[in-house]
Amino acid sequence: MHTIGLIGGMSWESSAVYYRDLNRGVQQRLGGLSSPKLVLSTVDFAELTTLEDDQRWDQIGELLAEAARGVERAGADFLLLCTTTFHKVADPVEAAVDIPLVHLADVVAEKCLSQGVTTVGFLGTKVAMEESFFVDRLARSGVEALVPRPEHHAWINGAIYDELVHGQVVDATRRRMLPVVDELWDAGAKGILLGCTEIELLLRQADVELPVFPCTTLHVEAALDRALG
Known part of the structure; x- marks a missing residue:
């Protein structure tokens, strides 16, 4: 079994989902008392969000690069x-x-294409929806991502940072999100990317008629495939 390296803390709710699902996945695949070999480095989310607000992405990159070097030194x-x-x-x-x-966008694109889906709606943080780094990476693999109309961005971001990263799953927020999904469907989306771990706490396949692609779940599956060979 290969050792999986994780950089977490963005948020700790997200990291907890990765840790839980990696362990559950190994249990399901190998049974018995099996568990994954992991190295986890977590960062201070408050520090990163402050730097994000100030657009100090070079500094964020160096902080996460240092965390990655630590994970590598620990044997990942x-x-x-x-x-x-x-x-x-x-x-x-x-x-x-x-x-x-293992880049998340590559994993998600591969899964979409395997199901014949080349246009998806993308729900995520304001940064992820308004900047091109993630949708461009998807496009390189042949998947077009449609984002919600701009008037939705601030409240979706608020739902993530004010509710979901604190583990608060609010029914009213779920109800408000569903018409946004319908708008993306009307715009041509053939699937919905849950492009933030915390959004997976809010929306499930049972809530949405379109195929749902839960990014964290797919990332975990790709990590297990690689770790278990």
């Missing part, structure tokens, strides 16, 4: 960033280490 065979938004600095993080980075 490959690396995951337990976040969508901070994949904005995936390139400098990847360049800082000699182990492979």
Whole structure:
């Protein structure tokens, strides 16, 4: 079994989902008392969000690169960033280490294409929806991502940072999100990317008629495939 390297803390709710699901996945695949070999480095989310607000992405990149170097030194065979938004600095993080980075957008694109879906609606943080780093990476693999109309961005971001990162799953927020999904469907989306770990706490396949692609779940599955060979 290869050792999975994780950079977490963005938020700790997200990291907890990665840790839980990696363990559950190994149990399901191997049974018995099996558990994954993991190296986890977590960062201070408050520090990163302050830097994000100030647009100090170079500094964010260096902080996450240093965390990646620590994970590599601790014996990880490959690396995951337990976040969508901070994949904005995936390139400098990847360049800082000699182990492979399993990029979330590549994993998601592969899954979409395997199901014949080439246009998806993308729900995520304001940064992830308004900047091109994630949708451009999807496009490189042949998947077009449609984002909600701009008037939705602030409240979706608020739902993530004010509710979901604190573990608060609010029914009213779920009800408000469903018409946004319908708008993306009307715009041509053939599937919905839950492009933030915390959104997976809010929306499930049972809530949505379109195929749902839960990014964290897919990232975990890709890590298990790689770790177990």
